[in-house]
Amino acid sequence: MLVQHRSSQYSHAASGRPSNPLINRLKTFVTLGDEEIDAIEAMCSNRRVVRANEILVSEGCRPDRVCLVLSGVAFRYRFLSNGRRQIFGYLLPGDLCDTQFVILNESDHNVGLLCDSEVAVISLPVLMRTMVAFPKIERALLMMSLVDAAMLREWLLNVGQRDAFQKLAHFFCELSARYHALGLYEEDKGINIPLTQIELADTMGLTVVHVNRMLQRFRHEGLLNWSRRHVNILNYPQLEYLAGFDASYLRLQQKCVEPRLCAYG
Amino acid sequence: MLVQHRSSQYSHAASGRPSNPLINRLKTFVTLGDEEIDAIEAMCSNRRVVRANEILVSEGCRPDRVCLVLSGVAFRYRFLSNGRRQIFGYLLPGDLCDTQFVILNESDHNVGLLCDSEVAVISLPVLMRTMVAFPKIERALLMMSLVDAAMLREWLLNVGQRDAFQKLAHFFCELSARYHALGLYEEDKGINIPLTQIELADTMGLTVVHVNRMLQRFRHEGLLNWSRRHVNILNYPQLEYLAGFDASYLRLQQKCVEPRLCAYG
DNA sequence: CGAAGAGTTGAAGCTCGTCAATAATCGTGG
């Protein structure tokens, strides 16, 4: 492999028996009973460590399994023929890539890893059986994929309508919100994410050079510090204001107030 | 109402008894029996004409129904506080806005109408009952929403990574492919779509002025003509080449080769 | 016909990209 490995210092698995992050994630959508929790644990029993820069899913393939990120960070992306790359999203612990394979037959993008990560490999039949047996789980997984789509809309708006400074501010707000929700944000260390400025650029549709200058401006204005792939947010309220950030699209907290339809009880 | 009405010359309903475009759409995903076709017709029996500039769904609302576009064009969008608008997608005949309401409780964007259109209003309970009774329909609707997400990724890539000229070329290719698939493309008249350059600009993250200049360049280079809200593509191969367009993400033709999992037979 | 919206044009300027070179870091192997 030509590319250097990024160290595994980013593995987010807490020491000791880590609880399955998917369970906490689904709990934000539905109430899970013991049976359902056991089913999820069983579904995720096939764990594997994957190294940085490996590819979980590649464009055009027809996967027979989905992966759940347990620790570390994955990301979706695609290259254009001119060599440019667009990143479509980051998968943090508790995120699945991709439930859509259950239905659509082939992937239209790649999923790679930013750092050494732990994933659970779930075969499609196992996933299907679990969803059929536990409609609540099916419903929650469906909701996850809808939140994915909401994030895509938010990114499209971000890339389309804001200037470079605001784009980055918005992205950092999103990251911050997601890290907080996962309990991965450490007040002193900030957001510990294995991103390079290259990835930041390919996320926002900017060049590395310009991203670098914007980061310096953030530092200069006392908003945040970027160093050695840590993001330290110094003035969150101001950042949020600049970006016009509103976390509700992430649906991190609020449980769906009431089940809307009996069929999904 | 302050805004002028766009004429209803864009109603795509063929004269005579129009077949339900949703049926043709779903047929690209699954094989439908007579029972299922009847169920879809029944579900869509509540038809309504909606005038241009009316709003079908607004941000923050909790709809108890979904709308199916039968003729005309709708579009998803959101405004930022600074007055800028991002358009997330266009809904052509056969498109639903939005199945996601079945699951997520509130809309994060608006759905408006570009021209006088005919829609079928489907209450959530009716939709649910149909989906429960006909798993194939449920599966096809799910696939539709996954194609929606694929389109969002494609747009993000487009807005993020291509220059203004390529962006527009790509957009016109997409439109052309969708119009062809719907049988709405008339070789002599081209794509008859009630878009203004303002909407084009808000779709691509550009200004009206720049969009205008790019359209002139298209005309100048003999690629396409934009006049009175018709798009006449003169050199499709070249346009496709310029944009790096590949229609497969739209999944217009190929039926899912085989059902992947028995549960959804 | 008249008013409002949409399309078009030109000039000026800023954001952001490109090119190119250097410095700092990182990961790996010696």
Added chain:
DNA sequence: CCACGATTATTGACGAGCTTCAACTCTTCG
């Protein structure tokens, strides 16, 4: 553990793409 090569970060100069502003014309529709 240090040294090396590759990747990443940083800097400057320059230029292009796109925006902004402002005026004007054309189209649409009541």
